[in-house]
Amino acid sequence: MTIDYLLLIIDKTNKPMNIKLKIWRQKNAKSKGKFVNYSLDDVSPEMSFLEMLDALNTKLIEEGGDPVAFDHDCREGICGCCSLYINGHPHGPGEKTTTCELHIRSFKDGQTIVVEPWRAKSFPVIKDLIVDRNAFDKIIAAGGFISVDTGSAPEANSILAKKEHADEAFDSASCIGCGACVAACKNASAMLFVSAKISQLALLPQGKVEAMERVEAMVAKMDELGFGNCTNTYACEAECPKGIKITNIARMNRHFIGAKIGSQIKQ
Amino acid sequence: MTKLNAKIPEGPLPEKWSKYKSSMKLVNPANKKKLDIILVGTGLAGAAAASSLGELGYNVKVFCFQDTPRRAHSVAAQGGINAAKNYKNDGDSVYRLFYDMIKGGDYRAREANVYRAAEVSNATIDQLTAQGVPFAREYGGTLDNRSFGGVQVSRTFYAKGQTGQQCLLGAYSGLSRQVKNGTVKMYSRCEMLELVIIDGKARGIITRNLVTGEIERHSGHAVVLATGGYGTIYYLSTLAVNSNASAAWTAYKKGAFWGNPSFVQIHPSSIPVLNDYQSKLTLMSESLRNDGRVWVPKKKGDKRPANDIPEEERDYYLERKYPAFGNLVPRDVGSRAAKERCDAGYGVGDTGLSVYLDFKDAINKQGKKAIENKYGNLFEMYEKITGINPYEEPMRIYPAGHYTMGGLWVDYELMTTIPGLFAIGESNFSDHGANRLGASSLMQCAGDGNFIIPNTIGNYMADEIKTPKIPTDTPEFDEAEKAVKLKIEKLFSVNGKQTVTSFHKRLGKILWDYSGMTRNEEGLKKGLFLIDELEKEFWKDVKVPGTADELNQELEKAGRVADFFELAKLMITDGLSRRESCGAHFREESQTETGEAKRDDDNYSYISVWEYKGKDEPPELHKEELNYKYVEVKIRDYK
Numbered sequence: 001m002t003i004d005y006l007l008l009i010i011d012k013t014n015k016p017m018n019i020k021l022k023i024w025r026q027k028n029a030k031s032k033g034k035f036v037n038y039s040l041d042d043v044s045p046e047m048s049f050l051e052m053l054d055a056l057n058t059k060l061i062e063e064g065g066d067p068v069a070f071d072h073d074c075r076e077g078i079c080g081c082c083s084l085y086i087n088g089h090p091h092g093p094g095e096k097t098t099t100c101e102l103h104i105r106s107f108k109d110g111q112t113i114v115v116e117p118w119r120a121k122s123f124p125v126i127k128d129l130i131v132d133r134n135a136f137d138k139i140i141a142a143g144g145f146i147s148v149d150t151g152s153a154p155e156a157n158s159i160l161a162k163k164e165h166a167d168e169a170f171d172s173a174s175c176i177g178c179g180a181c182v183a184a185c186k187n188a189s190a191m192l193f194v195s196a197k198i199s200q201l202a203l204l205p206q207g208k209v210e211a212m213e214r215v216e217a218m219v220a221k222m223d224e225l226g227f228g229n230c231t232n233t234y235a236c237e238a239e240c241p242k243g244i245k246i247t248n249i250a251r252m253n254r255h256f257i258g259a260k261i262g263s264q265i266k267q
Numbered sequence: 268m269t270k271l272n273a274k275i276p277e278g279p280l281p282e283k284w285s286k287y288k289s290s291m292k293l294v295n296p297a298n299k300k301k302l303d304i305i306l307v308g309t310g311l312a313g314a315a316a317a318s319s320l321g322e323l324g325y326n327v328k329v330f331c332f333q334d335t336p337r338r339a340h341s342v343a344a345q346g347g348i349n350a351a352k353n354y355k356n357d358g359d360s361v362y363r364l365f366y367d368m369i370k371g372g373d374y375r376a377r378e379a380n381v382y383r384a385a386e387v388s389n390a391t392i393d394q395l396t397a398q399g400v401p402f403a404r405e406y407g408g409t410l411d412n413r414s415f416g417g418v419q420v421s422r423t424f425y426a427k428g429q430t431g432q433q434c435l436l437g438a439y440s441g442l443s444r445q446v447k448n449g450t451v452k453m454y455s456r457c458e459m460l461e462l463v464i465i466d467g468k469a470r471g472i473i474t475r476n477l478v479t480g481e482i483e484r485h486s487g488h489a490v491v492l493a494t495g496g497y498g499t500i501y502y503l504s505t506l507a508v509n510s511n512a513s514a515a516w517t518a519y520k521k522g523a524f525w526g527n528p529s530f531v532q533i534h535p536s537s538i539p540v541l542n543d544y545q546s547k548l549t550l551m552s553e554s555l556r557n558d559g560r561v562w563v564p565k566k567k568g569d570k571r572p573a574n575d576i577p578e579e580e581r582d583y584y585l586e587r588k589y590p591a592f593g594n595l596v597p598r599d600v601g602s603r604a605a606k607e608r609c610d611a612g613y614g615v616g617d618t619g620l621s622v623y624l625d626f627k628d629a630i631n632k633q634g635k636k637a638i639e640n641k642y643g644n645l646f647e648m649y650e651k652i653t654g655i656n657p658y659e660e661p662m663r664i665y666p667a668g669h670y671t672m673g674g675l676w677v678d679y680e681l682m683t684t685i686p687g688l689f690a691i692g693e694s695n696f697s698d699h700g701a702n703r704l705g706a707s708s709l710m711q712c713a714g715d716g717n718f719i720i721p722n723t724i725g726n727y728m729a730d731e732i733k734t735p736k737i738p739t740d741t742p743e744f745d746e747a748e749k750a751v752k753l754k755i756e757k758l759f760s761v762n763g764k765q766t767v768t769s770f771h772k773r774l775g776k777i778l779w780d781y782s783g784m785t786r787n788e789e790g791l792k793k794g795l796f797l798i799d800e801l802e803k804e805f806w807k808d809v810k811v812p813g814t815a816d817e818l819n820q821e822l823e824k825a826g827r828v829a830d831f832f833e834l835a836k837l838m839i840t841d842g843l844s845r846r847e848s849c850g851a852h853f854r855e856e857s858q859t860e861t862g863e864a865k866r867d868d869d870n871y872s873y874i875s876v877w878e879y880k881g882k883d884e885p886p887e888l889h890k891e892e893l894n895y896k897y898v899e900v901k902i903r904d905y906k
């Protein structure tokens with residue numbers, strides 16, 4: 001019997017756990033929030049973190065209380081809705097894991113878990129654990145696209161892209177727009193998110209045409225919306241659930257400087 | 268007789284769409300600026316439509332209930348998107364894609380619509396590529412393809428296991444560009460709760476701002492629904508958990524007919540139900556069956572770990588039963604085969620309700636790296652959820668509710684039976700008959716949004732250029748707003764003891780048991796009865812906490828579940844009326860000696876189209892007869 005298999009058997013014993021929760025409750029954007037303590041028994045280690053919150057909410061509703069509001073939709077790590085700051089980490093302790101992919105088996109019996117919303121000036125709290133991430137849409141609308149009207153696209157294989165570039169573009173494009181990078185950063189910088197989009201498009205031949213204008217417009221919007229600067233702490237990369245690399249920021253800075261210098265040369 | 272007119276253009280099949288486009292009415296650019304469109308939904312269908320309609324110059328108001336359009340459920344599509352490019356030189360063509368979809372749908376879809384879906388597929392790939400979608404590529408820089416279930420060519424474009432995410436982000440970037448250009452105005456966290464009809468035409472919607480609870484009015488010269496599917500009616504499904512049918516359902520109750528409500532695709536490979544607090548079933552993409560082999564032990568109740576079961580004691584039942592298609596049989600066939608093995612006692616895992624999907628041979632042959640390249644994120648997802656490493660042990664999978672072929676009935680122009688109300692993407696019933704082939708939904712969604720609706724809506728709008736802006740202070744808007752407020756009040760006023768979710772779970776269980784992978788007369792009737800009882804209990808004992816004028820997720824869910832009860836009854840009514848098996852609709856009374864679906868073309872070669880007749884009246888069935896002129900109707904055989 002391999003060790004892995006032994007671990008599985010231990011896991012399968014599935015002993016119910018007690019979980020102590022300290023959750024940020026805030027009625028709406030205007031009111032002041034506070035932590036409230038809850039205790040849950042009979043939590044199965046097989047539950048996902050959100051299923052544990054579902055169980056808490058069922059209990060709260062049945063007792064006549066107000067359930068905890070949190071964002072979620074796909075519950076499989078792809079939509080970017082879920083956004084909980086758990087025990088000091090965006091998306092909790094797991095590496096490259098979204099909140100919805102986190103399972104109770106990552107915690108200990110009797111452990112206290114502190115749950116907060118993303119904290120950043122540009123992401124105001126709406127209610128409890130839900131924040132407003134509309135700023136990200138605004139940054140994309142500033143230039144995170146290729147200007148191609150429907151119907152005017154050339155035959156797909158007439159645009160050749162080196163496989164390694166396409167693969168790298170894919171890696172950058174796998175950002176789910178969750179905002180954990182902002183929540184992780186002491187400056188609340190959105191550089192990782194913005195640079196991922198800029199890199200994706202700049203790495204592909206079809207995106208190169210507007211690369212300079214794009215970087216200028218998106219960075220300007222990011223600054224305007226009050227996101228902080230990057231001081232190279234790498235917290236964003238460490239907490240990003242999709243493994244978006246800090247090298248994207250380096251690429252963005254290179255393009256940005258290129259765009260600034262380039263704009264001084266008038267043909 | 269029937270009120271249905273599918274408006275299929277005259278002429279030979281391959282020429283219908285070009286003929287339509289060359290004879291349709293047009294709206295000049297100056298007039299487009301004066302016309303308003305309400306577009307609900309920002310999945311691949313909605314986002315593609317938003318950008319295309321915005322580019323044309325219409326004023327488009329776009330709505331979604333998530334916090335941003337980029338999170339629409341399309342983001343979760345994994346495996347790929349089809350097109351008839353024939354890049355592999357393996358004999359593909361528009362006709363063959365059309366044929367595969369008609370056959371895959373078990374001859375229950377409309378030829379003209381399906382042909383057009385296949386026809387515009389190539390332009391979709393061009394468009395998405397130009398928008399920067401990082402599709403997988405070959406070393407020479409061209410696009411790569413893989414193969415999907417139910418077909419014998421490789422026509423599926425993909426971006427690892429995240430094709431939906433990448434396609435949606437492409438369309439979302441187009442939408443965002445129009446936001447910048449001022450043609451599209453985006454309303455996120457804003458849910459449509461009613462449709463407004465004035466003088467017989469769709470003219471607006473009533474929404475609830477999900478942050479403040481405000482009830483708002485929005486008007487337009489036309490309304491487009493791109494609100495997705497309702498597989499979540501089973502509670503456990505592969506869909507994002509907030510997906511729902513309410514927007515389409517209010518349209519149904521206002522006079523839009525519903526096509527084939529009982530046609531639901533149960534996908535063969537999802538991570539199985541592991542416990543009773545589970546909230547979601549995660550799909551393991553069909554693309555995995557390109558390399559994974561499905562098996563169960565040959566011995567009943569064999570509890571040995573998978574890796575301890577020797578090769579000769581494994582039953583690769585799909586390869587055994589369907590040698591021509593093997594592991595890549597279509598979904599309905601694959602799901603029933605898994606159910607058959609498990610029901611017969613050969614299933615694996617604690618519950619006996621799962622089968623193995625094994626990559627051992629593929630890893631031995633191609634190396635772990637190659638498999639990781641193709642499916643890395645899916646393997647990771649599997650391990651995160653189950654704690655089991657699928658590179659070392661086979662995955663365990665079981666069928667799960669996945670896709671609704673049924674939906675709002677639309678004509679060739681994608682217009683419902685309400686003039687000015689269009690339905691695109693999964694929300695309509697249009698292209699997949701009784702069973703959808705893999706990777707053809709993204710294809711349909713993008714095609715509907717990018718290439719079809721921008722044309723057909725113009726044909727309608729051409730007659731609206733003299734209609735001034737639609738005012739919202741009319742009795743029709745008052746009435747619709749009142750209805751919304753009444754429903755909300757009614758939900759709070761029950762003030763019972765049970766949570767909305769507990770009702771949803773019970774509804775899902777009834778539907779799964781009696782109107783799931785297989786159905787029979789007695790079971791369907793029992794299901795109908797049980798749902799009726801449960802619905803009554805809901806309205807007596809549901810608890811909706813909080814108030815209407817705040818962010819209230821329980822209230823959102825309650826409204827959706829209330830509609831699900833009604834839709835569930837229509838699904839069962841439809842299933843009862845169709846006493847044949849076809850595609851995903853498997854009536855036990857109608858099967859061949861080997862247990863395959865047995866169609867009854869003499870009596871059921873039609874689309875079931877249901878008309879709402881009022882709260883306490885049974886709905887009325889209309890039949891759109893299907894006449895196949897370009898394919899020979901055959902017994903669907905994958906052996």
Ligand SMILES: Cc1cc2nc3c(=O)[nH]c(=O)nc-3n(C[C@H](O)[C@H](O)[C@H](O)COP(=O)(O)OP(=O)(O)OC[C@H]3O[C@@H](n4cnc5c(N)ncnc54)[C@H](O)[C@@H]3O)c2cc1C
Nearest residue numbers: 308309310312332341345346347459495692693706708709
């Ligand atoms: C796990 C999974 C994997 C899949 N993989 C594939 C695949 O590989 N290939 C493929 O072709 N297909 C796949 N499918 C199917 C495909 O993803 C869907 O059919 C398709 O994405 C549906 O897109 P849509 O645009 O119609 O709707 P959706 O993407 O579901 O979007 C619905 C939109 O409507 C909005 N909405 C709904 N109701 C309201 C309301 N009342 N008010 C306001 N807004 C509302 C939502 O906010 C959302 O924006 C998969 C499906 C699942 C579940």
Ligand code: SF4
Nearest residue numbers: 175176178179181240
């Ligand atoms: S870069 Fe990472 S952390 Fe930031 S939004 Fe994207 S996925 Fe989330």
Ligand code: FES
Nearest residue numbers: 073075080082100
């Ligand atoms: S809920 Fe979609 S990523 Fe977590």
